[in-house]
Amino acid sequence: SQTIHQWPATLVQPVGSPLSLECTVEGTSNPNLYWYRQAAGRGLQLLFYSVGIGQISSEVPQNLSASRPQDRQFILSSKKLLLSDSGFYLCAWDRGNGRNTIYFGEGSWLTVV
Amino acid sequence: AQSVTQLGSHVSVSEGALVLLRCNYSSSVPPYLFWYVQYPNQGLQLLLKYTTGATLVKGINGFEAEFKKSETSFHLTKPSAHMSDAAEYFCAVSIRDDKIIFGKGTRLHILP
Numbered sequence: 001s002q003t004i005h006q007w008p009a010t011l012v013q014p015v016g017s018p019l020s021l022e023c024t025v026e027g028t029s030n031p032n033l034y035w036y037r038q039a040a041g042r043g044l045q046l047l048f049y050s051v052g053i054g055q056i057s058s059e060v061p062q063n064l065s066a067s068r069p070q071d072r073q074f075i076l077s078s079k080k081l082l083l084s085d086s087g088f089y090l091c092a093w094d095r096g097n098g099r100n101t102i103y104f105g106e107g108s109w110l111t112v113v
Numbered sequence: 114a115q116s117v118t119q120l121g122s123h124v125s126v127s128e129g130a131l132v133l134l135r136c137n138y139s140s141s142v143p144p145y146l147f148w149y150v151q152y153p154n155q156g157l158q159l160l161l162k163y164t165t166g167a168t169l170v171k172g173i174n175g176f177e178a179e180f181k182k183s184e185t186s187f188h189l190t191k192p193s194a195h196m197s198d199a200a201e202y203f204c205a206v207s208i209r210d211d212k213i214i215f216g217k218g219t220r221l222h223i224l225p
Contacts, residue, residue, distance in 0.1 A: 034212075043217035044157075044203065090156055094213070101147070102205075102213050104156035 002027035006091040006105035013112055019064075019078040021108050023091030026072065031093040033074040034102070035066055038088040050074060051096070086112045115140040117206045119216035127224045132176075132191040134219050136204030139185065146187040147205040147213070148178055157203060163187065174198070199223045 006023040013019060025031050035047045046059045048066035056066050063082050067075045074091060091105040120135040138144055145164050149157040161172025168180040174197075178189045187204060201220045207213040 044215045046212065049212060088154075092156075101159055101162060104149075104158070107154065107156045109154070 002093075002103065004091060004093055004103055004105045006089075006108055008108060009106065010109045011111070013081050013110065015083055015112055016080045019076070019081050019085070019110070021076040021089055021091075021110075023074045023076075023105055024072055025074075025093045028072070028093070028095065030071060030096075032096050033068060034092040034094075035074065035076045036090040036092060038090060038107075039086075044090070048076070081110075081112045083112050086110055115144060115206050115208050115211065115214055117204050117214055117216040119202075119204050119219050121219055122217065123220045123222065125222040125224055126194045128196055129193050132189070132194045132198065132221065134189040134202050134204075134221065136178075136187045136189065136216060137185055138187060138204075138206045140206060140208050142208050144206045144208050146178075146180060147207075148172065148176070148187075148189050149203045149205060149215075150174075151201045151203065151218075153200075160189070160202070194221075194223050196223050196225070 003026045033050045036044045037047055038044055050056050050068045053068055064078050089108045092102050094100045094102040116139045118137045126132055147162045148160040150160050151157045160176050161170045163170045163180045171177045176191045178187050180187050201218045203218045204216040205213050
């Protein structure tokens with residue numbers, strides 16, 4: 001069966017510090033991978049998605065970047081965090097073509113102080 | 114492009130009462146429709162999904178949803194609410210090769 005893991009689960013970082021959130025999927029190959037952010041009362045915001053290694057699409061301009069160095073690894077990064085980057089970050093995957101179920105990781109709480 | 118609207122960002126029901134969470138979608142072609150649930154500090158879990166065939170879809174934890182093409186709706190129901198149902202619920206739609214689109218979510222509160 002397929003599983004998805006993301007870490008760390010909780011992170012408190014000062015403004016201006018770097019960020020790295022990591023996500024891995026097991027039990028499948030060539031998944032679509034996604035990073036979402038969830039801010040209080042604002043639903044799910046799609047940040048990045050990837051259909052393959054090195055292929056990253058950004059949905060919104062922001063202070064963050066994403067990379068996919070391996071087929072089942074997706075990394076969310078920032079060189080300098082802003083207060084507005086605080087939120088709950090969710091990694092997710094699906095099998096492609098938009099009609100399959102999307103599966104989410106456990107989420108990572110980021111607080112920028 | 115497809116879109117999804119969830120009516121009511123917060124819904125409160127008494128324990129044992131009917132749960133009804135509303136979702137309307139917009140799509141020019143037959144969509145796939147989903148309901149996800151999110152418990153506090155957790156990721157989203159799939160409750161149920163409609164692809165093709167039977168329009169009444171049963172999911173986990175006693176929830177079900179009915180696809181009504183004429184009303185472009187996919188409302189989520191449960192006959193009797195339980196305290197453990199308190200969570201945030203997301204309706205979602207996908208078509209063809211497009212990415213899944215989520216609604217803004219409805220937080221369900223269960224009153225004792």
